Amino acid sequence: MSTKSFDRSHACLFGLETEYAVNGYSKKGDSIDSEEVSLALLEHAVTLLPHLRGLESRRLFLSNGGSFYVDIGGHPEFCTPECTDPKEVVRYAWAGDLLLITLAEDVCRYSRKIGQLRLYKHNVDYASKTTWGCHESYLHFVDPEKLPRYIIPHLVSRILYTGAGGFLLGTYPPKFTLSPRSWFFKSPVSDSTTNHRGIFNTRSEPLGGFGRRMHVILGESLHSHVATYLKIGSTALILLLVERELLSLESLDLLDPVVALHAFASDPFSKSKVPCSGGKFQTALEIQARYLDQVQRYAEADFMPRWAPELCRTWRNMLELLKEGPEAVAGCLDWATRYVFFSKLQSKTRNSIRPERLFSLDLKFSKLSEDGIFFHLDRRCLLNHRLKGVNHPEDALKTPPSDTRAKARGEMVKKLDECRYYCDWEYIAEAKGRRRYNLSDPFATSGEWRENRALPRELA
Amino acid sequence: MEERTRFARREVYFDSEQDLGVSHNAGLEQIRAQASEIEQVLEKIVKVPTEEQARKELLDSQQESGQ
Numbered sequence: 001m002s003t004k005s006f007d008r009s010h011a012c013l014f015g016l017e018t019e020y021a022v023n024g025y026s027k028k029g030d031s032i033d034s035e036e037v038s039l040a041l042l043e044h045a046v047t048l049l050p051h052l053r054g055l056e057s058r059r060l061f062l063s064n065g066g067s068f069y070v071d072i073g074g075h076p077e078f079c080t081p082e083c084t085d086p087k088e089v090v091r092y093a094w095a096g097d098l099l100l101i102t103l104a105e106d107v108c109r110y111s112r113k114i115g116q117l118r119l120y121k122h123n124v125d126y127a128s129k130t131t132w133g134c135h136e137s138y139l140h141f142v143d144p145e146k147l148p149r150y151i152i153p154h155l156v157s158r159i160l161y162t163g164a165g166g167f168l169l170g171t172y173p174p175k176f177t178l179s180p181r182s183w184f185f186k187s188p189v190s191d192s193t194t195n196h197r198g199i200f201n202t203r204s205e206p207l208g209g210f211g212r213r214m215h216v217i218l219g220e221s222l223h224s225h226v227a228t229y230l231k232i233g234s235t236a237l238i239l240l241l242v243e244r245e246l247l248s249l250e251s252l253d254l255l256d257p258v259v260a261l262h263a264f265a266s267d268p269f270s271k272s273k274v275p276c277s278g279g280k281f282q283t284a285l286e287i288q289a290r291y292l293d294q295v296q297r298y299a300e301a302d303f304m305p306r307w308a309p310e311l312c313r314t315w316r317n318m319l320e321l322l323k324e325g326p327e328a329v330a331g332c333l334d335w336a337t338r339y340v341f342f343s344k345l346q347s348k349t350r351n352s353i354r355p356e357r358l359f360s361l362d363l364k365f366s367k368l369s370e371d372g373i374f375f376h377l378d379r380r381c382l383l384n385h386r387l388k389g390v391n392h393p394e395d396a397l398k399t400p401p402s403d404t405r406a407k408a409r410g411e412m413v414k415k416l417d418e419c420r421y422y423c424d425w426e427y428i429a430e431a432k433g434r435r436r437y438n439l440s441d442p443f444a445t446s447g448e449w450r451e452n453r454a455l456p457r458e459l460a
Numbered sequence: 461m462e463e464r465t466r467f468a469r470r471e472v473y474f475d476s477e478q479d480l481g482v483s484h485n486a487g488l489e490q491i492r493a494q495a496s497e498i499e500q501v502l503e504k505i506v507k508v509p510t511e512e513q514a515r516k517e518l519l520d521s522q523q524e525s526g527q
Contacts, residue, residue, distance in 0.1 A: 019526045031520060073524030118521065125523040132526025193527040217527065226474040314475050321491070330495040332474050340495055341502045353508070360514035361506065363521060376505060382498050388473045 011211070011243075012236050012305045013139035013404060013442050015066075015082050016093050016228070018221050019075040019132040020100055020368075021122050027115035035074025040114055041103045042070055048106070049099075049397075052413050052423035061423040063398055063413045065406025066092060068099065072194065075132050076100060081406030082442055085307050086233035087390050088401055090225045095396035097121065101368055122366035123164055123220045124180040126359040131184045135193075136216040136232060139207050139442060140239045147214065148189050148200040150242045153252045153276075154235065155199055155218050156261045157287040160270060161318050162231045164220035165335025166362050168266070173351040174358050176342055178335045179265045181220050188257045193217050199257055208426075208442040214239065222334050223366075223374040224385035230318060233311040237295045237304070246298060251290055253277035268326045268339050288319055332385045337374070338365055407445040412437060 024037035042058060045051065045068055051060040059069035065081030078096030083089045104117045124131045140147070163178030177183065190198025199218055207213040216235065222228050241247040253276055254260045260274035264284040273281035282290075292315050299308045321328045326343075329336040342362075346353065365373040377383050400410030412421075412428050421428055428437040429452065436452040509517065 021521070021523045023521050034523060071526060073526040075523070075526045120521070125521070127518040128522045128524075130523055130525035132523065135527065194525060310475070317475075324491075327495040328491050330498055331491075337498065340499050341506070344499055344503075345508070354511050354514070356511055356514040356518055357509055360509050360517040363517065364506070373502065373506060377498060377501065380501065382494070382501060384474050384494070386473050387475050 011139065011141070011303075012084050012240065013082055013207075014084075014086070014089060014232055014236055015080045015137050016089050016232065017077055017079040017135040017137070018093060018096055018121070019071055019073075019077045019134065020221075021120040021125070021132065021366075022074075022076055022104075023118045024114045025116040026113055029115070032114060033074070035070065037107075037114060037117060038070040038074050038076040040107050040111060041076050041100070042068065044103050044107050044110070045099070048103070050414050052416060052418050052421055052428065055422060055424050061409060061413055063400070063410045064092065064095065064396055065400035065404075065410035065413075066096070068096075073130075073132060081400050081410065082404040083401050083406075084305065084403050085401075086229045086236065086311065087307070087387055089232050090228045090387060091390050091393060091396045092401075093228060094225070094390070094393040097368060098393050099397055104368075119368040120363065120366045121221045121223060121368055122363060124166060124169075124184075126167065126169060126355075126362075129169055131181050133181060133193075133217055134219045134221040136219055136235065138214040138216070138236055138239055139211045140214050141211050141243045142239065144202070144204040144212060147242065149253065150247055150249065151214070151235075151238065152188060152200050152257045153249075153254050153260075153287055154238050154291055155216065156254060156257050157264060157284040157291075158231065158234060159261070159264055160284050160288060160322055161227050161329075161333055162219060162222070163265065163333075163335040164222055164366075165338035167355070167358060172355065173346065173353075174355045175266070176268065176339060177265045178268060179220060182218065182261050182265045185218060185261060186258060199261060208440055211442075220334075221366075223378070224332060224334050224383075225387050225390055226314065226318070226332050226385050227334060229387055229390075230311070230315055233307070234291070234295070234315055237299075237308055237311065238291055240303060241295060241298065244303065247291075247294055249277075251276055251278065251280050251282060252287060268335070270322060285319060285322060288315075292316060292319065331377075331383045334374075337377070337383070338362065341373075403443070403445065405439045405442050405444055405447070408437075408439055408447045412447070 022037050024032040050063045061067050067079040071077040080092035104119045108117050159179045166180035167174040168177045185197045187198045189200045191202040201215045201217045203215045205213045255275040263272045270283050270285045276282050296312045299312045326336040326339045330340040400406040426440050434452050435449050437447045439447045
């Protein structure tokens, strides 16, 4: 039996999926196909961690309730378990980085074929002009038709703190942008995640039988903990206000969200104004402040989660710092740390440095190893992106959150024989029998076994 | 896996109780000094690759499109 039934006052639920980039080389130094390298990581995870296999052959569910898999384009991907606190998401995403780094080291050590492996937390490939992302999922109770209007101005303006930073392809000299991935988004709304991506992704699956999942694909993989915390927390709180019809769109409705996104992504000083309904022009900072003012008004309300007031304070601090320009947020935001370096380099070389050299350096920022630039700065304690209470990522690899169905999933992963069961987000099933362990309630911390009418996987 | 973790414990937090400098010039000065320190360290540690090295690095690191 479920130990906790659904309660609207406990309605915040979210998670993060991070697609990594990987390159492998043989012992002789020849390049190896990325998909083959990702599959080597997956197979090593099988030997290293308790797991159940997913319905898809290239997916594992782990004892922390999260999932590790090989996604489209051969990218290794880690998905956090379902969380109710944004600091938990940060901690689990950090655990995902740790997992990937450990797997990469082990594969290089033990593989007969792979001698070197490079791992990046990056979002664009300047050579092949491709992108991959960091997706967010949120439980919500809003009419899906109504949601884009309320959420798009937030997704567009939050790149002030959620942007990874990098260069805009096709510009010479290369122009710095807060969010290189944002330039792959060409329409306000779309259902595609691979082509013609829309700022608002309309993939809206039912979640747990009483809510829906909002799938955000505009985000970028970040090193900054505070940026990930704000990204998840601010979006979740805005959704709570929309659900209760407490969010006013006054001065928020963008006339052209795509143009606004690209204007904001081009402006590290947040001075660009974009047209909103009612004839007003607003900067990204003003739009964010408008959202924050409304959220903060209800931060202590009964329907808000306990972490809302703290999140609002951090959000306010961030917006105040952003008013001071990129230098004030260098060290706590990904894009700004990149910006202080590249602006100086470009000015020193009078913009004569070849694009390839800049792109290569940009890639080095995202490398998850000793010679990665963020990695190095972090080790020297020069960054101030961390959050109090977010620690022990190694524990987060083994232990699920205590207040969502991830707890039930994680416990079953530890207990069940991987040869006899397979797992999905909403259930665990016998491979040969007909019983299913129901996990459909996202807030139930234990599930229940039920007879299933569908054919077992092996017979089907 | 614990003994192999490379993540040292940090003492610097964004959301520490100390003032971030939003309302005090001294705090802002401290933040700017930190930005300048980052710049200096980057200048020291980051070696700008030659055009050939950069091109090879970019070609080597090519990725398929993801989601």
